[in-house]
Amino acid sequence: MGNPFPGEHPEWLWRDPDPKSSYDAIVIGGGGHGLATAYYLAKNHGMTNIAILEKGWLAGGNMARNTTIIRSNYLWDESAAIYEHALKLWEELPEELDYDFLFSQRGVLNLAHSMQDVRDSVRRVEANRLNGVDAEFLTPEEVQKVCPIVNISEDVRYPVLGATFQPRAGIAKHDHVAWAFARACDAMGVDIIQNCEVTGFVKDGNRVTGVETTRGRILSDTVGMVAAGHSSVLAEKAGFRLPVQSHPLQALVSELYEPVHPTVVMSNYVHVYVSQAHKGELVMGAGVDQYNGYGQRGSFHVIEHQMAAALELFPIFGRAHLLRTWGGIVDVCPDASPIIGGTPVDGLYVNAGWGTGGFKATPAAGWAMAHTMATGEAHELNKPFGLERFTTGHLIDEHGAAGVAH
């Protein structure tokens, strides 16, 4: 088929190569984190003889299903460091990748609805500032200045008592992010191999030497698992367990409307987060379904609850029409923080457990994972996030900052 826009659009952004028999490194998972890992393996560490193996199509999992929120206002030093590193990378990436993926720093409000919420929020704002993360605490009136459509009346079940505000936070167009990384990876020689599911691991003693796939055996001494909701499935094939549980997480969009919502509003208390995409859909997410599930769908009552919460905060949405709902599979850690580091198998590394918050961390997760795979040692950013923290007890409890769903 000919190109209907010659000169304007290329025929492809990345090649569709057959897998080679071996690589210097293999990244399992062609989502945002996998692409970012490969990108920084090539760019920061000069490793270009590498492959991304994706069981479906590129960025068809949570990268296609998230609500695109980017922020770094986490409580603990370790989290602030990695999420803020990500935010700084987001600020540079459109130029670096030469791809305008509509990163819009429109700010994120995290609403407080009880006195305890207020105390927690103020504490988090102070912690953020100490870590160089832009943050302020807003009164209800200031909240309304940032987002005029939020209902700040006292006559609601959970009145808005204030909010944390991170002005540098925002949203980005998730699929463009994936394409931008994919194009850059491809240009540096990375093989992006789709429809290639890893079915097992090749090991020499306790050392990984390759993977079995639906497209044959592929050898490599360095393998990274970046499979989000399916991390446990992969780990089981490699012979160990991860402290994560996979849950369905749903999101929805409305039909397209005129721009009414200038920022991002999150509320842990009433269980909803809302932004308006560039095209005009209202984008909303809520909590995970309570049970483990790999079905990429959830229960209707969760959506119902989420809509009720959204309507209380935004009465203006009363006549909005739902367009689509969908589900992804999120891998949730006991402390609502991710795992990046080594595994019980030598040469095999894992990046998992991001729960509902992986998208915002995409570049930093790739950065740290690439360092870990290239050098065999954790980067400063991910040292605190190793699997060993569950044994040492040095958990990084981000249930407050991680958001609605943990």
Added chain:
Amino acid sequence: MLQIECPWCGLRDETEYKYGGQAHVAYPEDPSALSDEEWAEYLFFRDNPKGPFAERWVHTGGCRKWFNAVRDTRTYEVLAVYTNSDPRPVISDLVADSAGATA
């Protein structure tokens, strides 16, 4: 929305239940005898299979009793429910039955 058969109350909507995670994880007989690794394993590590999973549910919105279910985490089909005094079902038999029923 799932519908789950409570062993005592019959078929009810998921909203009447709370999830309790993996079933049959026993509290260690002598926690102080465990290594840090073993304690971490007990505290934080649970199975997370893609497929049949023996798990606990509690009928909070009904009889308030805990029970066990085997549910397929791909299809969400509930393959069996059983109380703590019932014999544990053999998961491979359940899967065979389910395949037979839908064949």
Added chain:
Amino acid sequence: MADLSTLQGLRRSPLHDMATEIRDGGVTGERAVQLAELPFLTQVGVRVAPDSAGARGIDEALGAPLPRKVGVTSQAGGHTALWLGPDEWLVVSETPADELVEQLRAAAGDTPAQVLDLSANRTVIELTGPGARSVLEKGCPADLHPRVFTDGTAIVTSLARVPVIVWRTDADAFRVVPRASLAQYVAAWLLDAVREFAPVAAEGA
């Protein structure tokens, strides 16, 4: 000890403040529904192993055995026992609570058992009329159709997302039994739910 009869004169039911709205909130016509609070009923909670001597003692004291199956109620001598769980019942009675508690504790004998006056824990909202079931079906996930939910059926379920007992006492009579702290919410939800069942005003009226 304070005079109990004086205290009873002072007590206020959970829906005291909504009495007028509840009285006037019903609708007439083909799908009529009337609402009423039945305050201060004796409600005694019983927990005992169903196959124990204590349970059998309580069966005898009540005059009808405690039901051993979900949904079933048993009635005798002014007592109705509602099945709440395999080892838990609620006895709604015309006997004063302190008297009934004493009787049932004695009847349980040496068997480990719990008999408690829970009268203040819940109140009772009665819905009567041909539209009653339809009103409840707007907010209750359980199947209330008479083919399964016959007269005398009572189950623990939810209404408008909060836990309640739903109890059918007659063809067109249901009791909704919420916790006292949720009673006003449930009553307000019911009053709203009832409105659509009012007859459509005649043309020109």
